[in-house]
Amino acid sequence: GNSVTQMEGPVTLSEEAFLTINCTYTATGYPSLFWYVQYPGEGLQLLLKATKADDKGSNKGFEATYRKETTSFHLEKGSVQVSDSAVYFCALSSDNYGQNFVFGPGTRLSVLP
Amino acid sequence: KAGVTQTPRYLIKTRGQQVTLSCSPISGHRSVSWYQQTPGQGLQFLFEYFSETQRNKGNFPGRFSGRQFSNSRSEMNVSTLELGDSALYLCASSTGTEVYGYTFGSGTRLTVV
Numbered sequence: 418g419n420s421v422t423q424m425e426g427p428v429t430l431s432e433e434a435f436l437t438i439n440c441t442y443t444a445t446g447y448p449s450l451f452w453y454v455q456y457p458g459e460g461l462q463l464l465l466k467a468t469k470a471d472d473k474g475s476n477k478g479f480e481a482t483y484r485k486e487t488t489s490f491h492l493e494k495g496s497v498q499v500s501d502s503a504v505y506f507c508a509l510s511s512d513n514y515g516q517n518f519v520f521g522p523g524t525r526l527s528v529l530p
Numbered sequence: 531k532a533g534v535t536q537t538p539r540y541l542i543k544t545r546g547q548q549v550t551l552s553c554s555p556i557s558g559h560r561s562v563s564w565y566q567q568t569p570g571q572g573l574q575f576l577f578e579y580f581s582e583t584q585r586n587k588g589n590f591p592g593r594f595s596g597r598q599f600s601n602s603r604s605e606m607n608v609s610t611l612e613l614g615d616s617a618l619y620l621c622a623s624s625t626g627t628e629v630y631g632y633t634f635g636s637g638t639r640l641t642v643v
Contacts, residue, residue: 451631460534460620460634461573506573517563517586518632520573 419444421521423507429527430497438492438524440481440507448511450474450483450490455504455523464492464505497528532557534623534635542641548609551638553621555602559633561585561626562604564596567618567637579604580626608640616642 424439442448449468453461465474470485481492490507507521535554543549555562563586564576575588579598598604602623608615618639622632 453634458636460536460636461622461632462634463631466631512586517575517578519575522572 419448419509419511419519421507421509421519423505423521423524426504426523427525427527429529432499432528432530433496434528436492436494436497436501436526438505438507438526440490440492440521442488442490442507442509444488444509444511444519446511447485448509450481451508451510451518452479452481452490452492453506453508453520455506457503461506497526499528499530502526502528534621534633536619536621536635536638538638539636540639540641542643543611544643545611545613547611548607549611549640551606551619551621551640553604553606553623553635555604555621555623556633559623559625560602561624562598562602563622563624563632564604564606565620565622566590567620568616573620576606585626611642613642616640 420443422441451466452464454464455461465476467474467483473482479494481490504523504525506523508518510518537552561580563578566574577596578586582598593609596606618637620637621635624632
């Protein structure tokens, strides 16, 4: 079946450091890929998405590129802020309607001032 | 526009009782999905409703059920509660016809004692 693997957390960085959170997936066909962020006490928010190979999703300084050859969708940000502290989830959907997601376990990011 | 609204935010129930959670999707969204989030299992898909019909279902026992009304609002019911049902229950809505990703509610925190 489909699955998503993320790097183990927690990840602790200093403000303005470079961020990479690795994500790899296993899926049949051509899934759509997503990054979601969850702040304390809240639900998940869509951060960015990519629906086909070589697509780059970007939002709020975060970027991720859909790499079919390596089945990866790594999340990057050039300069993190304290407000980026949250849990980040990589996810895929191989459903034609973008439903029935499979989520990774999440990576907790803490950014220190 | 209003987001996804889940009620109640917090709930405490006793083993053996039943509980009903409510979700009002974004106006115009016809798909509502439910997820269970726990520290041990992460995010697990329960089921998805589209235009009042269950379209997808995860691997949960029959004690977990749901329904969707003609205005797209959805309810999730858990009968004969067990301690292991303690979790954050997240509802997510989407158009259901395009791969744009979900919009999540803030969740209902259920504690079974």
